[in-house]
Amino acid sequence: MKLVIFGQPQAGKTTLFEILTGLGGREKHLAVVKAKDPRLEEAAKVEGSGRITYIHISFVDPSSRETLNEMRAGDGLLHVVRDDNPLNRIDQVEKEFLQRDRETLEGTLERAKKEFSKRKDKGLERKIKAIERALEILSEGKPLRETFSRDDVEFSGLGLLSLKPIIHVVNSKFEEIPSLKTLEQTAKGRAVVVMDLLTEKELLQSGEEERKLLMEEFGIKELKAEKFVQTIYEALDLLVFFTVGKKEARAWTLKKGGTALEAAGKIHTDIAKGFVRAEVASWEEFVQAGGWSGLHRAGKIRMEGKEYKVKDGDVLNIRFNK
Numbered sequence: 001m002k003l004v005i006f007g008q009p010q011a012g013k014t015t016l017f018e019i020l021t022g023l024g025g026r027e028k029h030l031a032v033v034k035a036k037d038p039r040l041e042e043a044a045k046v047e048g049s050g051r052i053t054y055i056h057i058s059f060v061d062p063s064s065r066e067t068l069n070e071m072r073a074g075d076g077l078l079h080v081v082r083d084d085n086p087l088n089r090i091d092q093v094e095k096e097f098l099q100r101d102r103e104t105l106e107g108t109l110e111r112a113k114k115e116f117s118k119r120k121d122k123g124l125e126r127k128i129k130a131i132e133r134a135l136e137i138l139s140e141g142k143p144l145r146e147t148f149s150r151d152d153v154e155f156s157g158l159g160l161l162s163l164k165p166i167i168h169v170v171n172s173k174f175e176e177i178p179s180l181k182t183l184e185q186t187a188k189g190r191a192v193v194v195m196d197l198l199t200e201k202e203l204l205q206s207g208e209e210e211r212k213l214l215m216e217e218f219g220i221k222e223l224k225a226e227k228f229v230q231t232i233y234e235a236l237d238l239l240v241f242f243t244v245g246k247k248e249a250r251a252w253t254l255k256k257g258g259t260a261l262e263a264a265g266k267i268h269t270d271i272a273k274g275f276v277r278a279e280v281a282s283w284e285e286f287v288q289a290g291g292w293s294g295l296h297r298a299g300k301i302r303m304e305g306k307e308y309k310v311k312d313g314d315v316l317n318i319r320f321n322k
């Protein structure tokens, strides 16, 4: 999963990159971060797993020349705003996305229609219909993400910006955050988060003891940086499930509402093809029982079929025919 940071010069983009990756952004523009998850660590411990594999998230802080291409290639966008009127800025950016997507889609539609006049292809016809519908949505002033899924094959490879989930990070001083709190919201594929990037960076760079003292002194209860991965999952509409064995304990993402069969497909297409059943426990049950053998003894393993809707924090063991 790749997230691309953008925003105006001096907004705090590189500062956000440094916070999220722990790296100096001036030298590096791309970093892969392991999303630490204490639930997975506990599950691995009771099972005695040899290694832990976390979810990997790539963050990009592109140079201004590369920004648009990187944004088009990203799975999600992080917009950093430092502005006296942040909502205004956010609206402006979202409007610009609509305009750019309109241009992209109009070009694609023209080419697809030309092609269709030569070759009456069903897939092409579906694509034309989807693009026409998308152009309608855009002309109503709505982003594509509210109506379409980013997995829709009709739009794949087009780099449509308003189809991508976005987190607007409003960079403000801690003193101002209480009055800006009302900006914070989450809607489908979109979140607004208010955070003081410079202060959070300084706090994260100081030792644990010092950080505690400073936070108390300033009356800061929590750092947004520490919950940021969760914010990303929410904006991208993802849940996390685990596979836990003797060899490896591993975290996986799945779109919310995804089924056991789709989860199996994430692990391996062969596992999905030969799917027999899913053995399921919540990570709490798993840890309390002391892993698979404990669950087995207590008769607490749930047997679920292909259509089971996976929940955030589920531990899954997919039985399949080779």
Ligand SMILES: Nc1nc2c(ncn2[C@@H]2O[C@H](COP(=O)(O)OP(=O)(O)O)[C@@H](O)[C@H]2O)c(=O)[nH]1
Pocket: 007, 008, 009, 010, 011, 012, 013, 014, 015, 016, 080, 082, 171, 172, 173, 196, 197, 198
């Ligand atoms: N005063 C102030 N400076 C900030 C804030 N956030 C970032 N900066 C500083 O502004 C400069 C630009 O920040 P940077 O993260 O490099 O912005 P970028 O151009 O968007 O990458 C740096 O010197 C930061 O230390 C802020 O909230 N207040």
Ligand SMILES: [Mg+2]
Pocket: 013, 014, 015
């Ligand atoms: Mg920068």
